[in-house]
Amino acid sequence: ATSGKRPNLVSLDGWAGFQRYAGTWTGDQTGGNWEYIRFHIPTYIGQSLAGNPNVGSDVDGIFGGTNLITTRDLQFKTFTPTMLDMDGWGSIPKKPHISTDPYKSINRMYLKLKAQLMPYIYTYAQEAVDGLPMIRAMFLEEPNDYTYSTATQYQYMFGDNFLVAPVYQDTNADEVGNDVRNNIY
Numbered sequence: 714a715t716s717g718k719r720p721n722l723v724s725l726d727g728w729a730g731f732q733r734y735a736g737t738w739t740g741d742q743t744g745g746n747w748e749y750i751r752f753h754i755p756t757y758i759g760q761s762l763a764g765n766p767n768v769g770s771d772v773d774g775i776f777g778g779t780n781l782i783t784t785r786d787l788q789f790k791t792f793t794p795t796m797l798d799m800d801g802w803g804s805i806p807k808k809p810h811i812s813t814d815p816y817k818s819i820n821r822m823y824l825k826l827k828a829q830l831m832p833y834i835y836t837y838a839q840e841a842v843d844g845l846p847m848i849r850a851m852f853l854e855e856p857n858d859y860t861y862s863t864a865t866q867y868q869y870m871f872g873d874n875f876l877v878a879p880v881y882q883d884t885n886a887d888e889v890g891n892d893v894r895n896n897i898y
Contacts, residue, residue, distance in 0.1 A: 721736070722734055722735035722736065723735060723736050723737075723738045723769070723795070723797075724736070724738065725737075725738050725740055731765075732764055732765040732766065735767075736765075736767030736768065736769060736794065736795050737760055737765045737767065737769070738768075738769055738770060738795075738797065739753065739756055739757075739760075739768065739770040740770070741771070741774070741775050742770070742771065742774035742775070743774045743775065743778075744771075744773040744774025744775060744776045744777045744778040744782070744783075744803070744805075744807075745773065745774065745776070745777065745778015745779055745782055745805075746774070746778065746782070747782060747881060747882050747883060749773075749774055750782070750785060750789060750879060750881040751867065751881035751882065753770055753789075754789070754866070754867045754868070754869070754879060755866045755867065756768075757793060757848050757869070758848055758850050758866070760848075761846035761847070761848040761849065761850070761869075762846070762850055764846075766794065766838070766841035766846035766847055766848070767794045767795060767838065767841075768793065768794060768795065768848070769790070769793055769794060769795025769796060769797050770790070771798065771799045772786050772787050772790055772796060772798045772807070772809075773786045773787075773807065775799045775802050775803065776802055776803030776804075776807075777800075777803055777805040777806070777807040778805065780812045780816040781816070781883075783807070783809070783812070783816070783820075784812070784816045784820055784823075785879065785880050787809060787824070788819070788823050788879065788880070789877070789880075789881075791823045791824075791826055791827045791830070792830075792871040792875055792877040793847075793848065793871070794834060794838065794847050794848070796827060809824060833872060833874075834847065836872075837871075837872040840872075847871060847872055848870075849869055849870040849871075849872075850865075850869060851865035851868060851869060851870065851898055852865070853870070854870045854873075855898070859898065860898065864896070864898070865898050867879070867881060868897055868898060876897070876898075878894055878897045879894075880892055880894050
């Protein structure tokens, strides 16, 4: 009855070995807060290092916040195994397509990119069964004193090919609106 189907279980918590059966959801955050993006980056890395390669959380929490934070969080979670969007609990609708531009266009672009990355994600999900996780601490790819320090705790490799360094705080955009995140390895 399930031939050819890919079941997907998501668990809020579990004991040693549960990663064989379920992905990890990191729980509720209210949304609209840069801190939630900041602390999720090392959380995802830590889950991966602990043998839980399929980790995810809600884009901009369960209640949502601002277009900017929602878009930044969606950009980050495009490069994660699981991306969830929970809506209906708060007074702010959480649908990426109802934002105003430029956020609406950016969200659409990253959602399309996530769809295009699915073969890549499936490839590295299979590798994570008995090899490296999809989200890789920098020291797994570049082992040296710098990557062993906390200097790279807010960035990671997504598979072999993507260095992911999410914007996790309000930044000063340049004259055409491009944000810059400094100190990337």
